[in-house]
Amino acid sequence: MGVILPLMPTAQISEHIPTSPFKIWLTVVVISAISYLGYILKRYVFKKQGYLLMGIIGGVYSSTATTLVLAKKARRLKNANFSLNAGVVSATGMLYIRLLVLISIFNPLILMHASLPLGVMAFLSFVAAFLINNKVDKSTSQGVVETSKSNPLELQVAVLFSVLFIAMTVITQLVITHYGYVGLNFLSFIIGFTDIDPFILSVLTGHFQGINAHQITTAILIAAASDNLLKAIYCYLFSGRKNTQAAIISLLVLSALTLAFALVPAFY
Numbered sequence: 001m002g003v004i005l006p007l008m009p010t011a012q013i014s015e016h017i018p019t020s021p022f023k024i025w026l027t028v029v030v031i032s033a034i035s036y037l038g039y040i041l042k043r044y045v046f047k048k049q050g051y052l053l054m055g056i057i058g059g060v061y062s063s064t065a066t067t068l069v070l071a072k073k074a075r076r077l078k079n080a081n082f083s084l085n086a087g088v089v090s091a092t093g094m095l096y097i098r099l100l101v102l103i104s105i106f107n108p109l110i111l112m113h114a115s116l117p118l119g120v121m122a123f124l125s126f127v128a129a130f131l132i133n134n135k136v137d138k139s140t141s142q143g144v145v146e147t148s149k150s151n152p153l154e155l156q157v158a159v160l161f162s163v164l165f166i167a168m169t170v171i172t173q174l175v176i177t178h179y180g181y182v183g184l185n186f187l188s189f190i191i192g193f194t195d196i197d198p199f200i201l202s203v204l205t206g207h208f209q210g211i212n213a214h215q216i217t218t219a220i221l222i223a224a225a226s227d228n229l230l231k232a233i234y235c236y237l238f239s240g241r242k243n244t245q246a247a248i249i250s251l252l253v254l255s256a257l258t259l260a261f262a263l264v265p266a267f268y
Contacts, residue, residue, distance in 0.1 A: 017166065018173055018207040027201045028162050030105055052133050055087030059094025064195075066091040067231040067247075074239035081243065086133035088235060088247035092228060092254060093125030099200065099220060106204040113217040117261035121224075121254065128250045135246075164198040169206050172199070176208050181215050188219040192226025199223060221262035228255035 010022045051070065058066030067088050074084055096118045103110050103118075168191070175183040184203075191199040200223065203216050232251035235244040 012207065017170055023205045024162055024165055027106070027165055027198075027205065030102070031161060031197055031201070051081065051084040051087035052090055052129065053087075055090035055129065056094055058087075059091035060098065063091040063095040063098075064227060064231055064234075068234050068238065071235045071238040071244060074235075074243040077243055082132050082135040082246065085244055085247040085250075086129045088231070088244065089125055089132060089250045089254075090129035092231065092251065093122050093129060095224060095227065096122035096125060099224065102197075102200060103204060103220075106201060107213075107216070110204070110213045110217055113214050114220065117217070117221055117258070118224075121258055121261070124257065125250075125254055128254070132246050132250070161198065164195065165201055168198040168202040172202050172206060173208060176211060181211065184211065184215065184219050185222055188222035189226045192223045192228075193230045196223045196227050218262045221258055225255045225258035225262060228252075228258065 010020050012018060012020050055066060055070070058069070070084055070088050070091075074081065077084070100111075100115065100118050100122070103114050172184070172187065175187045179186075188199070200220055203211075203219055228251050232248050232255065235248045235251065241248075
């Protein structure tokens with residue numbers, strides 16, 4: 001993938017698609033590289049993982065997908081497994097780290113706004129995860145999760161991501177043009193219930209008139225907050241509720257705190 005990157009045109013595609021082929025393919029390369037790192041760790045380094053470690057490593061690839069896998073696993077358990085709950089929360093901690101990495105690569109000027117809220121939320125997520133994990137009864141099995149064999153570098157995955165990225169760039173442009181900053185915030189909240197990576201990268205790399213670094217940070221935080229809400233819903237629907245109660249409460253609190261950072265500019 002990276003071989004053809006220098007050959008991509010750097011000019012903006014059009015007025016309605018405020019990005020370039022170079023940026024489109026760069027996002028594919030970076031996201032694939034990050035996801036492949038998680039794949040390598042799961043597939044070859046940590047072939048069998050405890051729930052907490054699975055959450056951390058799986059969060060490198062996708063905190064939402066990891067949460068869904070663990071929630072379905074919890075449904076098959078007779079009692080709540082605190083290590084599994086900790087895995088769900090630690091995956092969300094990796095979400096914030098992942099966002100910081102993407103911002104550092106694609107729009108480092110935003111770091112002065114985003115580093116504090118995202119850093120604090122990552123710290124709180126991991127603290128919550130380790131506190132939950134400390135409740136594990138050491139006399140019982142914490143569970144082992146087999147690695148996934150799906151390869152994130154498959155061509156169809158890259159093509160799908162590039163299509164989603166272009167679509168999100170166009171949608172974001174239309175929303176900002178017609179509804180401004182308020183519309184961007186509403187779009188951010190809605191996008192949190194889908195795959196947020198294409199949206200995050202579209203706001204980081206797009207040339208949107210009238211939107212500054214602070215407003216981009218707010219949009220990213222709102223998307224992360226609604227994504228946490230989605231993961232709490234997944235836990236509630238797919239786990240049998242009681243088995244992931246600690247994770248659900250933690251995700252709701254993290255969602256509320258992230259939204260507070262987004263809506264109170266004095267915080268950052």
